[in-house]
Amino acid sequence: MEKPQHILLFSGKRKSGKDFICEKLKSIIGEDNCCIVRISGPLKQLFAENHNLQINELMSDGPYKEQHRLNMITWSDEIRKKDPGYFCRAACKSAAAKKLWIVSDIRRKTDIKWFKENCSNLKLIRITAALTIRKERGWIFTAGVDDAESECDLDDFGSWDIELANNNREEYENAIRAILKLIS
Numbered sequence: 001m002e003k004p005q006h007i008l009l010f011s012g013k014r015k016s017g018k019d020f021i022c023e024k025l026k027s028i029i030g031e032d033n034c035c036i037v038r039i040s041g042p043l044k045q046l047f048a049e050n051h052n053l054q055i056n057e058l059m060s061d062g063p064y065k066e067q068h069r070l071n072m073i074t075w076s077d078e079i080r081k082k083d084p085g086y087f088c089r090a091a092c093k094s095a096a097a098k099k100l101w102i103v104s105d106i107r108r109k110t111d112i113k114w115f116k117e118n119c120s121n122l123k124l125i126r127i128t129a130a131l132t133i134r135k136e137r138g139w140i141f142t143a144g145v146d147d148a149e150s151e152c153d154l155d156d157f158g159s160w161d162i163e164l165a166n167n168n169r170e171e172y173e174n175a176i177r178a179i180l181k182l183i184s
């Protein structure tokens, strides 16, 4: 694995806008210099193969993903129990060689631990949004998902390099500026 100069690790509750901000960052920084790394990439790939599902639909931000989210969590937890770094390692192994990796879906303390032990020049970023805004973006409380470790494990993590609100356009633009400053 060829290591990048900087790695941004993004975390946030469902529909806080992690993906939205990561995609905007990628378009500003440019595909020559960065790529988005999704820990859920190899996870979804393997889950789709094992369960005979459509990988493209699983990767998209639609109802198909939500329909399978609970099963994916249960299934992937079994793999993580045996090897906590399994999906982080797989995602990094298949990531492109770029100056900057934007990891869009850090969900657990064990994800952070794996990156700290295996990579350097990390910045930890927490994206937040109000419940009302997340609801407007399509969030509906789902038992087994929103109260699961995958969604809550980092709620009490206190060592973010930066915490950024993403409730509206102004906040999102400020967030992008702050992130660019972090890696300048």
Ligand SMILES: Nc1ncnc2c1ncn2[C@@H]1O[C@H](COP(=O)(O)OP(=O)(O)OP(=O)(O)O)[C@@H](O)[C@H]1O
Pocket (backbone or CB within 6 Å): 012, 013, 014, 015, 016, 017, 018, 019, 020, 021, 061, 137, 166, 167, 168, 169, 172
């Ligand atoms: N600042 C914003 N302005 C307008 N729309 C936004 C903003 N942030 C996010 N959204 C929209 O909200 C929806 C959810 O955002 P996104 O998929 O990035 O959330 P997420 O945190 O990655 O969620 P999940 O964990 O469920 O994948 C998307 O349709 C996205 O376009």
